[in-house]
Amino acid sequence: xxxxxxxxxxxxxxxxxxxxxxxxxxxxxxxxxxxxxxxxxxxxxxxxxxxxxxxxxxxxxxxxxxxxxxxxxxxxxxxxxxxxxxxxxxxxxxxxxxxxxxxxxxxxxxxxxxxxxxxxxxxxxxxxxxxxxxxxxxxxxxxxxxxxxxxxxxxxxxxxxxxxxxxxxxxxxxxxxxxxxxxxxxxxxxxxxxxxxxxxxxxxxxxxxxxxxxxxxxxxxxxxxxxxxxxxxxxxxxxxxxxxxxxxxxxxxxxxxxxxxxxxxxxxxxxxxxxxxxxxxxxxxxxxxxxx
Amino acid sequence: xxxxxxxxxxxxxxxxxxxxxxxxxxxxxxxxxxxxxxxxxxxxxxxxxxxxxxxxxxxxxxxxxxxxxxxxxxxxxxxxxxxxxxxxxxxxxxxxxxxxxxxxxxxxxxxxxxxxxxxxxxxxxxxxxxxxxxxxxxxxxxxxxxxxxxxxxxxxxxxxxxxxxxxxxxxxxxxxxxxxxxxxxxxxxxxxxxxxxxxxxxxxxxxxxxxxxxxxxxxxxxxxxxxxxxxxxxxxxxxxxxxxxxxxxxxxxxxxxxxxxxxxxxxxxxxxxxxxxxxxxxxxxxxxxxxxxxxxxxxxxxxxxxxxxxxxxxxxxxxxxxxxxxxxxxxxxxxxxxxxxxxxxxxxxxxxxxxxxxxxxxxxxxxxxxxxxxxxxxxxxxxxxxxxxxxxxxxxx
Amino acid sequence: xxxxxxxxxxxxxxxxxxxxxxxxxxxxxxxxxxxxxxxxxxxxxxxxxxxxxxxxxxxxxxxxxxxxxxxxxxxxxxxxxxxxxxxxxxxxxxxxxxxxxxxxxxxxxxxxxxxxxxxxxxxxxxxxxxxxxxxxxxxxxxxxxxxxxxxxxxxxxxxxxxxxxxxxxxxxxxxxxxxxxxxxxxxxxxxxxxxxxxxxxxxxxxxxxxxxxxxxxxxxxxxxxxxxxxxxxxxxxxxxxxxxxxxxxxxxxxxx
Numbered sequence: 001x002x003x004x005x006x007x008x009x010x011x012x013x014x015x016x017x018x019x020x021x022x023x024x025x026x027x028x029x030x031x032x033x034x035x036x037x038x039x040x041x042x043x044x045x046x047x048x049x050x051x052x053x054x055x056x057x058x059x060x061x062x063x064x065x066x067x068x069x070x071x072x073x074x075x076x077x078x079x080x081x082x083x084x085x086x087x088x089x090x091x092x093x094x095x096x097x098x099x100x101x102x103x104x105x106x107x108x109x110x111x112x113x114x115x116x117x118x119x120x121x122x123x124x125x126x127x128x129x130x131x132x133x134x135x136x137x138x139x140x141x142x143x144x145x146x147x148x149x150x151x152x153x154x155x156x157x158x159x160x161x162x163x164x165x166x167x168x169x170x171x172x173x174x175x176x177x178x179x180x181x182x183x184x185x186x187x188x189x190x191x192x193x194x195x196x197x198x199x200x201x202x203x204x205x206x207x208x209x210x211x212x213x214x215x216x217x218x219x220x221x222x223x224x225x226x227x228x229x230x231x232x233x234x235x236x237x238x239x240x241x242x243x244x245x246x247x248x249x250x251x252x253x254x255x256x257x258x259x260x261x262x263x264x265x266x267x268x269x270x271x272x273x274x275x276x277x278x279x280x281x282x283x284x285x286x287x288x289x290x291x292x
Numbered sequence: 293x294x295x296x297x298x299x300x301x302x303x304x305x306x307x308x309x310x311x312x313x314x315x316x317x318x319x320x321x322x323x324x325x326x327x328x329x330x331x332x333x334x335x336x337x338x339x340x341x342x343x344x345x346x347x348x349x350x351x352x353x354x355x356x357x358x359x360x361x362x363x364x365x366x367x368x369x370x371x372x373x374x375x376x377x378x379x380x381x382x383x384x385x386x387x388x389x390x391x392x393x394x395x396x397x398x399x400x401x402x403x404x405x406x407x408x409x410x411x412x413x414x415x416x417x418x419x420x421x422x423x424x425x426x427x428x429x430x431x432x433x434x435x436x437x438x439x440x441x442x443x444x445x446x447x448x449x450x451x452x453x454x455x456x457x458x459x460x461x462x463x464x465x466x467x468x469x470x471x472x473x474x475x476x477x478x479x480x481x482x483x484x485x486x487x488x489x490x491x492x493x494x495x496x497x498x499x500x501x502x503x504x505x506x507x508x509x510x511x512x513x514x515x516x517x518x519x520x521x522x523x524x525x526x527x528x529x530x531x532x533x534x535x536x537x538x539x540x541x542x543x544x545x546x547x548x549x550x551x552x553x554x555x556x557x558x559x560x561x562x563x564x565x566x567x568x569x570x571x572x573x574x575x576x577x578x579x580x581x582x583x584x585x586x587x588x589x590x591x592x593x594x595x596x597x598x599x600x601x602x603x604x605x606x607x608x609x610x611x612x613x614x615x616x617x618x619x620x621x622x623x624x625x626x627x628x629x630x631x632x633x634x635x636x637x638x639x640x641x642x643x644x645x646x647x648x649x650x651x652x653x654x655x656x657x658x659x660x661x662x663x664x665x666x667x668x669x670x671x672x673x674x675x676x677x678x679x680x681x682x683x684x685x686x687x688x689x
Numbered sequence: 690x691x692x693x694x695x696x697x698x699x700x701x702x703x704x705x706x707x708x709x710x711x712x713x714x715x716x717x718x719x720x721x722x723x724x725x726x727x728x729x730x731x732x733x734x735x736x737x738x739x740x741x742x743x744x745x746x747x748x749x750x751x752x753x754x755x756x757x758x759x760x761x762x763x764x765x766x767x768x769x770x771x772x773x774x775x776x777x778x779x780x781x782x783x784x785x786x787x788x789x790x791x792x793x794x795x796x797x798x799x800x801x802x803x804x805x806x807x808x809x810x811x812x813x814x815x816x817x818x819x820x821x822x823x824x825x826x827x828x829x830x831x832x833x834x835x836x837x838x839x840x841x842x843x844x845x846x847x848x849x850x851x852x853x854x855x856x857x858x859x860x861x862x863x864x865x866x867x868x869x870x871x872x873x874x875x876x877x878x879x880x881x882x883x884x885x886x887x888x889x890x891x892x893x894x895x896x897x898x899x900x901x902x903x904x905x906x907x908x909x910x911x912x913x914x915x916x917x918x919x920x921x922x923x924x925x926x927x928x929x930x931x932x933x934x935x936x937x938x939x940x941x942x943x944x945x
Contacts, residue, residue, distance in 0.1 A: 011777045015785055018770035018829060021789045025826040029803035036806050047809065053880035074765060085703055104700075106934075111707045113930045117907045118886050118923035122710030124911070125717065125920075162710075165703065223796020225890055230911060240798045247894070253806065260802040267795055345849055367850040384867050392854035395864075444852065658704035 019023065030264070037258035047253055055254040056106040059262065062259045064242075072266070075221035078160045079112045082168040082217045082269050083210065085161075090172035090209070091202060095181060105173065112166045120230050124150065127231065149232030164220060168213040175209025176202075211274060219267050296321035297342075297447060302351035302361075304337055311337040312348070313503030319481065326482040326490040327413050329500035330526070330664075334616060335483045338500075339449050342481065355446060371440035372449040375455065377432045379424035386411070386420040392443040410438040411593040430461050437472065447479045456542060466492060470624040487527050499523050515575075520656035524573040525664040530622050531579075532654075532662060537564050538588050545591065545648055548572065552616025556593050557648040565651070571657035573659045574679070578650035581611055581642055591648040599640045611636065613644060620644065695761025700920035735921035745922065751817060755892075755902060756885040757802035765880040766825070774833070777802065779884040789830045800827060801894030808895060815897030823895050824885045831875035833882060839873030839877035879937055 038054055039046035067128060070083040087103065093104045111119065126133050127149040134149055203210070225240030230239070239259065246256035295318035304312040304477045319325045327335035340346040342353060343364030352361045360368055371392070379388050384587075387503065390407045398406075414434040419427055427435070427467045433453060440448055453469075468516040470493055473480050478479045484490050491495050499506045499514060499522070516634045517526035520534060535550035546560040550568065558572060580586070588594050597613035611622040623645060636642060721732050739745065768788055774782055794798065806824045808815060847869070851861040867874075890905040896905060910919050 010779070011773065011779075014769050015781060018766045018773070019785055019788065019828070021766055021829070022792070025807070026788065026800075026802070027821060030799075031806035032806050032810055033799070033803045036810070048777065048811070064782055079734040085699060089703055092921050094699040106723055107704055108707070108770060110931070110934065111711060113883060113934060114711065114927050115904065115923065117904055117911065118714065118926060119710060121907075121919055122714040122909050126710050126713055160705070165707075169727070181707055223798045225798045226908075229784070240796070243802060247802070247805070253809065256802060257806055262877040263796070264799055267799070271778055271794060273910040275713070331791070343849075345852075364857070365849070366855045366857050370853075372850070372853045374846050374850060376846060378846040379846065380847060391851070393857075394934060395855045395860060397849075439854065480794070554874060 003072075014213060025046055033257050033264065036240060036254050037261045039254045039257075041252045041254045044251070048234065055258050058255050059258055067237055067239055067242055068262070068266075070153070071224075074157060074160065074224075074236075074238065075264050076158060078164060078221045079146035079214055079218040081161045082156075083163050083213060084215060085165060086168040086172045087203065087206075087210070090176040090206070093173050095180060099287050101177075108166055108169050108170055108173075116163065116193035117226065117230075120159055120227055123155070123162065124231050125154055127158075150231060151236075153236040154231040156224075156228045156238070158255045159231050160221055160224060161225060162218045162227070167216045167220070171209045171212035171216065172206060173209075175212075179205045211277075212244070215270070218270060223263060239266075243272070295319060296323075296356055296573055297481075298352075299338070299342075299355040300352045300354065302338065302341060302348045302353065304334075304341060304346060310503045312341070315351075315500075315503070315505055317498055317505065317508065318408050319479060322477055322479055323495045324470075324493055326481065326484060326494040326497045327488060328484060328497050328526075329506075330485055331575075332498040332502075336451060337501050339372075339451055339481065341368055344451055345509055361635065365502055366410075369443075369446040370449060371443055371445040372451065373433075373436050373440055373446075373453050373465075375451045375453065376563045377424075377436040378571075379432055379435055380438075381424050384417065384423055385427065388435055389438045390438060390440055393480045396443075402449055406442055410442050414438045416426040416674040427465070428620040429457055430465065433457070433465060434468075436534070439477075441472075441476060442678050447481055450480060450482045452484050453482075454486075456485075456657040465686075473508065491527075498617050499526065501526075517652055518573060519654065520653055521571065521573070521658055521661040522654075522656070523635070524654065524665070525661045527664050528572045528575060529621055530575045530649045531618070533618065534657075535570060535572065537566050537568045541590075552618065553595055556651075558651040558653060560653070561650050562655075571654045572651050573654055574646055574651045576610070577625070579620070579622045579644050581613070581622045581636060581644050583626055583636065583640065583642055585643050586645050592645055593648065593651075594643055597642055597644050599636060599638055599642055602636070602638050602651060606617060609635070613642060615644075700894070700926060711927070714920055715924045716723050718917070718924040720917070735917045736925075739918055739921045742918070744901070745903070745906060748903045751900060752886055752903040754819060755820050756882050759828060759885045760819050760878055760882040762809075762821075763825045763829040763881045764832050764874060765828045767877055767881070768836050768874055770829065770833045771836035772842055772898045774837055789833050792827055792830045793834070795826075797888075797890040798894075801891040804891065807851060815895055816900045819895045819897070820892050820900060820902065823891050824888060826882035827888075827891060828884050832874075835877035835880055836870070838875050839876075843870065856876045 009158045023131060036047060038051050038053065040050065040052045089108075093101060094107075096104060100147045108182070129148065129150065137149075141251060155206065166206065183201050187201045188194070223240050224238055225244055228236055228238045228241050229244070232241075239262070242258045243256050243263070246252045246259060297317075299315055299317040302312050302315045303310070313391070315334070315338060321334070326339060329335050335402065335528075336348060341348050342359070344363060344367075348361065349528055352359055354360065354368070354649035360370075374689070376597065380391065386407055389410050390403045393403045393406060406415070407420075411420055412435065416431060416434060416438075419431065424432060424435070436453075449470075452467055457465060466489060469480075473493075482490070482493060494511060496510055497514050498508045500605075501522050506525045509517075514523060515527055518527065518530070524530040524555060532547075533550050533556075535548045535552075535553075538547045538549040538555070540560070541547050541557060544560060544581045545557050546555045548558060550556055564570060575671070585596075586592075587596055595615055597615045599611055600619065601610075601612035601616050603610040608623055611624065613620050613622060691780045709912075719733070720737060724731065770785065774786055774789070792937075801823075804819070804826070807813075808819050813819060843866075847865055848861055852858075856864065887904060889908060892902050893905055896902065907919060907922065910922075
């Protein structure tokens with residue numbers, strides 16, 4: 001490409017539209033979240049004038065630590081469960097004959113194309129105390145008549161895994177597809193059992209996909225709102241619920257803002273952790289190497 | 293007086309890497325000119341500067357008297373055949389060939405006519421409606437050529453066009469390229485790392501290494517009179533000797549003192565004086581090998597040697613013989629029926645001889661250039677392109 | 690060589706897990722029972738009720754308006770961003786990439802919250818416009834990533850060949866780059882459209898009265914009963930999705 005001052009102008013003109021838009025509608029609102037955490041609330045659900053530390057102090061609410069802890073805990077378990085399921089799945093999919101791979105991929109993606117709310121609602125129906133599932137479990141003697149499948153942390157966990165799993169499978173599959181499976185054969189040839197080969201050759205080989213899968217599972221789980229709202233109960237409240245409650249029920253925007261800031265910090269930590277690990281190890285690989 | 297195509301002191305660097313390091317070349321109108329060298333030598337960069345895809349940091353490019361250095365590629369009367377052909381996948385063969393004319397605003401009927409003529413030239417009339425992914429590699433090659441030639445450019449650039457073809461096809465396309473050049477008569481600038489292609493097709497070759505032109509000349513000049521150890525080693529094979537000028541022998545010859553050798557005489561075209569350090573290159577096919585001591589003429593060099601390796605290849609045999617620190621390659625063609633004779637075998641003591649005119653003195657020598665030649669290692673464990681000389685020699689410049 | 694069956698069984702189990710609730714939903718949409726407790730006979734009543742539910746049609750209309758506008762704008766913005774990121778690789782683009790990438794990894798609730806606060810702070814009334822602006826903001830990045838992936842696979846020598854043959858930059862873009870990139874851009878647009886139609890959390894935070902979209906309507910239906918109607922609606926949505934996917938596969942000509 002001919003270089004020179006001309007292309008500098010060309011570069012700015014291609015970059016500016018998206019750049020400006022995101023500055024105004026993404027960066028600025030994000031900053032505002034942190035700013036409003038220092039403002040007082042008006043009784044009518046608005047934002048008051050002046051600045052105050054009261055809102056920040058409200059974070060000291062004794063209910064919060066349990067909620068935060070539960071949010072982190074559920075997110076971790078969800079992520080682990082998703083990984084445990086998606087890695088063998090990615091393995092199977094990548095090893096399947098080419099014709100099948102597309103079909104399998106479609107099978108994984110299609111539920112994702114149905115409405116998010118609808119899928120959660122479907123689980124609400126399934127797990128309903130008078131639903132078919134509960135009644136079959138009781139009939140099988142696995143559950144008692146009082147066992148609650150719904151409105152608790154287990155339901156939330158189950159549905160979180162359900163909604164996040166496709167997001168975990170896709171990057172794992174993408175990495176597995178590029179994996180050279182002859183390495184597994186070589187390991188087997190040298191005496192490794194299937195599990196050993198899987199663990200010491202395959203898993204490290206797709207570590208980029210695993211890191212991506214962890215990111216796209218853990219972070220949305222941290223911010224989960226709809227799932228605990230629909231299939232969870234008071235004992236399974238997550239940070240997202242609290243933020244929504246403060247916004248829509250209590251009409252206290254500054255407190256909601258403070259909580260959001262807290263959530264944002266919780267999200268930033270693993271992200272920066274990954275970025276720090278990424279230096280030199282190219283785990284996120286945004287784009288191919290550019291030639292001189 | 294400037295030639296048709298001139299590179300004037302062109303420099304191009306990427307960061308610290310000097311891709312093109314002060315190249316000046318003159319290419320004549322209608323010439324088949326090759327840029328030959330190993331990968332990374334700068335030949336492709338130079339070609340891209342000519343095409344307009346790169347701007348030199350320094351230096352100018354002139355085409356037919358006009359300074360085209362700052363012209364964008366679409367304004368130059370230069371067309372390129374890309375290594376991967378770069379045929380537009382969403383256009384048919386016919387549309388690909390006619391693309392340049394369509395862009396130029398030529399009317400429909402003229403385009404039809406010209407494209408038909410091109411299709412006839414490349415013998416693909418019945419494939420005109422096909423898409424690039426439906427034709428073979430050789431056919432893609434031809435479509436690329438037709439697409440470029442239809443615009444009647446001043447210069448046609450070819451970027452390693454035969455690299456993606458298999459051997460048989462490559463040989464066939466070599467001949468076709470030659471024929472096309474003869475028929476069309478425009479200047480070809482051909483980039484390759486394959487010396488066989490360059491030697492067989494070119495009127496002149498520029499041998500490049502590390503951004504510089506090592507030597508510019510006809511294939512024969514390059515081969516028979518290499519200026520540097522790089523050219524001598526990159527093109528074909530050779531033997532290198534190091535010594536000093538002992539005395540002059542007449543106005544045209546010098547006697548050299550080389551460690552372990554009796555007096556060696558060589559044609560002196562470099563005005564060297566007694567005492568000068570020199571490096572000598574003698575190609576293996578110029579050396580004769582025999583059991584009996586041959587007659588020694590005033591200008592023939594005869595040296596006793598010991599046979600270390602023999603590789604029989606049917607039409608010829610390669611010998612590696614030892615003289616003191618030197619391991620010398622000798623190629624012997626078998627002109628006569630061999631079974632009646634007693635071929636020279638491993639371990640024999642022999643004589644090698646070559647004529648003073650067949651040796652050539654180098655202007656530049658670098659020991660690392662010896663690695664360019666594919667020679668068998670002296671022992672197991674040596675790197676497969678090990679230097680021919682045992683480590684006791686002094687190293688070159 | 691003996692291969693473990695565990696990965697295969699896991700895959701099958703997961704696929705069953707995926708489709709089970711969906712199947713139950715579809716079946717129950719024809720179930721005459723009000724609470725989907727047991728099968729009480731086949732009926733199309735719920736579909737009939739759905740047909741007459743005006744709020745749902747209104748919500749659907751809003752959803753389509755939002756999706757169409759948001760997809761158009763975000764496709765344009767996302768495609769230009771992909772060009773910039775692919776063609777240049779200086780500091781500006783590194784920052785640019787960070788801006789594009791981050792919305793993809795933060796939870797929706799944070800985005801919804803921040804946009805709500807933003808609109809409140811500048812006094813912008815919540816309604817269809819705020820929804821559209823928000824949708825553009827989050828779907829742009831998806832378009833960028835999709836198009837960027839195609840650009841990275843793009844054979845740049847085709848651009849050089851076009852220029853070599855006399856085409857200036859605009860002609861090259863028009864005749865070579867865009868036609869070959871069109872499937873990628875279309876894929877990005879389709880993704881943006883799908884995301885917009887299905888978005889709930891962000892929309893919930895920035896919508897005002899009278900600007901309900903379909904997901905928001907579904908949410909309130911879930912919260913306030915009427916399960917069989919939701920079943921019927923969900924089934925219909927499923928059918929629409931399938932048809933759309935099938936259509937787009939046909940249109941894309943099955944290239945990979």
